[in-house]
Amino acid sequence: MSSSFFIKKKENPKFSKKGSKPTVSKRKNDGDSGTTKKRVKKLNSRYNEEISSDSETEGPTSHKKRQEDEEEVYEETPQEKKLRLAKLYLEQLREEEEKKAEEETFEDDLVAGRLQDEVLEQKGKLQRLIAKDLLPPETSEIRLLRGHKLPVTCVVISPDDKNIFSAGKDCSVIKWDVVNGKKLHTIAGGRRGTEARHVGHTAHVLCMAISSDGKYLATGDMNKLIMIWEAEICKHLYRFTGHKGPVSGLSFRKGTHDLYSASHDRSIKVWNVDENAYVETLFGHQDVITGLDSLSRQCCVTAGGRDGTVRVWKIAEESQLVFHGHEGSIDCIQLINEEHMVTGADDGSVSVWSVNKKKPLTTVKMAHGCHGNAGMEQPHWITSVAGLQNSDTIASGASGCSGNSTVQLWKCGRGFRGLERLFTVPVTGFINSLKFSNSGNFLVAGVGQEHRLGRWWRLKEAKNGLYIIPLKRQSPQQEEPNIAE
Structure with a gap:
């Protein structure tokens, strides 16, 4: 084969410009065509390496420009654009x-x-475990609201915890603002004998209740009367008559405007406040009824004083369940939930009950200690109790003739079996009423110089008023639910 191909090439490979192909010089006495082919292949390999080396040494501007050129070369078709947008829409x-x-x-x-x-x-099986987190309040944190001239006998708290209603032996009813402690409304009491022309009570107010929606307020007095008020503005609406003795207990059925009342005439009466109507009367207690409470079920619970019984009244069936347990007069009662209740007696004992058992689940005797000389000690009289609904926390108030009264906070055991003391708050005077706020953030105690149902002795050093006791918690308010046994 002729070697004229190599005669046209230069001796050394040079590049006229970047990316051009190299030229090969003529070689004398080359061998056969096989040698020539190997030489060309070797030069082409060098050419590829040099091109690769040049591309690596391109500057950022050149590289970017080449990328832009490549992007300009690729143009998205309408079908591809529709597909891309469809995928994006499906992803969203x-x-x-x-x-x-x-x-x-x-x-x-x-x-x-x-x-x-x-x-x-x-x-009745919901039990929120919050008692373990409660802390005793500082003395400076407890507020005293004064406005009644005579002992406070009863208190209730509005469903939104913004207002407190109190009444007392001065026959007046006062509405308070919780935040600033100021009086918002006062329904003044009248003198005995002015019932015909006075709008309000003319005898000691012994009990009161507020409906679960905060619309109605009911008050009962020694004159056997029940007054119904519009709670927002304290406007008088109705007057219920029918009891033959002092009205000692009132409670609205939760979620309704049905009102239950108890009296010293030993009867329970049912009223429909919306219709301003009497419904029925139930009998059973053998002594004056000293306390009454109810929740959402069509039933109520009562304490029978010296007949020594606690009773559960099934209103629709017109039947009753009778419970025995205390040795003394049972003077106060309140429901903790639909199936459990707490009671206190003048023998100094506090008991927790189930509506399914005839005996108390647990009883603490001499719950607030004793008073008197050695060998003549007497237990402090339990004058009021309260239960924080659907929780494991209850409170009791005890009074003694020496004036060393106390409010005791308790933790209920699992299934309400057992009571454990948490802390004690000292108060001077008869603790006639205790109520927990719906949120559980504070406890209100209505205190006076005399017991709400009598004048056995008088504590002159006591103050007539309301004590607002804050209930602080050591951790964030995360209530742990528990199913009571």
């Missing part, structure tokens, strides 16, 4: 559906939790 829809599903799951969990709590509450 999928994200929205996932977010919506998470929100629905969260809401379902909340609803399920509320429904479960409501079911447990109706069954």
